[in-house]
Amino acid sequence: MIATKAYAAQTKDSNLAPWNFQRRDVGPRDVQFDILFCGVCHSDLHQIKDEWGGSIFPMVPGHEIVGRVVKVGAEVKKFKVGDLAGTGCLVDSCRTCDNCKHGLEQYCTNGHSQTYNGVEQDKKTPTYGGYSNTIVVHEDFVLSISDKLDLAAVAPLLCAGITTYSPLRHWKVGKGHKLAVLGLGGLGHMAVKFGVAFGAEVTVLSTSASKEADAKKLGAHKFVVTSDRAQTKAVAGYFDFIIDTVSAAHDLGLYLSLLKTDGAHILVGAPPDPAQLHAFSLIPGRKTLAGSMIGGLPETQEMLDFCAQHNIVSDIELIDMKDIQKAFDRMVKGDVRYRFVIDMATL
Ligand code: NAP
Ligand code: ZN
Ligand code: ZN
Numbered sequence: 642m643i644a645t646k647a648y649a650a651q652t653k654d655s656n657l658a659p660w661n662f663q664r665r666d667v668g669p670r671d672v673q674f675d676i677l678f679c680g681v682c683h684s685d686l687h688q689i690k691d692e693w694g695g696s697i698f699p700m701v702p703g704h705e706i707v708g709r710v711v712k713v714g715a716e717v718k719k720f721k722v723g724d725l726a727g728t729g730c731l732v733d734s735c736r737t738c739d740n741c742k743h744g745l746e747q748y749c750t751n752g753h754s755q756t757y758n759g760v761e762q763d764k765k766t767p768t769y770g771g772y773s774n775t776i777v778v779h780e781d782f783v784l785s786i787s788d789k790l791d792l793a794a795v796a797p798l799l800c801a802g803i804t805t806y807s808p809l810r811h812w813k814v815g816k817g818h819k820l821a822v823l824g825l826g827g828l829g830h831m832a833v834k835f836g837v838a839f840g841a842e843v844t845v846l847s848t849s850a851s852k853e854a855d856a857k858k859l860g861a862h863k864f865v866v867t868s869d870r871a872q873t874k875a876v877a878g879y880f881d882f883i884i885d886t887v888s889a890a891h892d893l894g895l896y897l898s899l900l901k902t903d904g905a906h907i908l909v910g911a912p913p914d915p916a917q918l919h920a921f922s923l924i925p926g927r928k929t930l931a932g933s934m935i936g937g938l939p940e941t942q943e944m945l946d947f948c949a950q951h952n953i954v955s956d957i958e959l960i961d962m963k964d965i966q967k968a969f970d971r972m973v974k975g976d977v978r979y980r981f982v983i984d985m986a987t988l
Pocket of ligand 3 (some may be wrong): 735737738739740741742749750
């Protein structure tokens with residue numbers, strides 16, 4: 642077994658604190674990599690606080706993981722010691738269901754293994770995430786990382802990146818489309834970058850007037866403060882797509898009114914409580930309310946390669962491990978600019 646250092650939550654009411662545990666030995670198809678950086682996703686906070694229910698403790702969060710390979714199993718083909726490597730939200734899946742066969746492991750019908758707050762495919766061994774110094778993952782769930790980009794700023798691509806890239810690709814968002822990005826946080830700022838890269842006209846819909854200059858710097862064409870009725874009225878019926886990254890309860894009816902006929906509102910944000918929706922927000926205008934979850938392994942690699950080619954990374958604030966609680970406090974207030982990344986050298 643491999644002695645591993647981490648930060649963990651012991652219960653939903655405790656703050657993260659140092660914790661040691663054992664990872665499995667490197668199997669024939671496993672890759673072990675030492676974690677250099679790990680992004681901080683709002684999902685980490687939802688799960689530590691058990692806001693979605695069913696959380697497993699102790700919990701070592703973190704699913705935006707990048708580092709350097711230190712050991713590979715005898716049958717590993719894709720990686721060698723010294724390579725850069727990354728792992729996102731998944732560490733395994735059944736590999737046999739229709740979705741897995743089509744590279745849609747995030748929708749595995751037999752239950753995928755999420756990187757933390759989950760179980761391995763034996764359905765009993767708990768998984769522990771990237772707020773730790775090293776990780777062992779089957780090579781099929783390890784991504785290749787370009788050495789051309791700033792590694793710390795690559796980490797958030799493993800969740801915030803793929804979660805926004807995947808639906809924009811699925812709905813073929815691009816030239817001629819008006820895309821609204823609702824919520825400018827970790828996911829939102831990546832949605833802006835991808836929307837712009839794919840050729841769409843991008844508008845940020847935000848509760849924070851103070852983020853306007855940043856939105857423009859990220860490439861957004863327009864900025865709307867959602868609490869300002871005159872500003873939202875001016876974009877009524879305007880958008881082809883809304884990608885909704887908001888982490889807390891919000892008024893879907895208001896945002897659906899900003900869509901054109903046949904427009905789609907795509908949920909990626911996952912607020913803890915159910916939303917209320919009137920059928921008449923969708924019926925006139927034949928609108929769609931949809932959802933999307935991270936991305937499969939092939940598409941995650943495609944996204945990373947796209948980012949390397951187009952020089953796209955996350956805008957990050959690098960933090961020490963001991964400052965994680967302060968980062969969570971700022972995240973709850975919507976004050977993320979635009980992804981916290983933990984420097985694992987400080988663990
Ligand atoms: P984040 O960095 O905290 O960003 C969320 C943004 O939403 C905030 O910055 C804020 O932007 C806006 N917001 C927050 N509270 C709001 C409220 N009460 N009303 C309106 N807007 C509000 O979070 P994140 O890491 O991007 O994650 C966003 C959500 O996506 C979380 O629920 C997370 O669990 C979920 N998620 C889902 C997937 C998936 O596979 N679907 C993957 C990763 C994360 P403004 O200041 O601009 O308003
Ligand atoms: Zn995430
Ligand atoms: Zn499957």
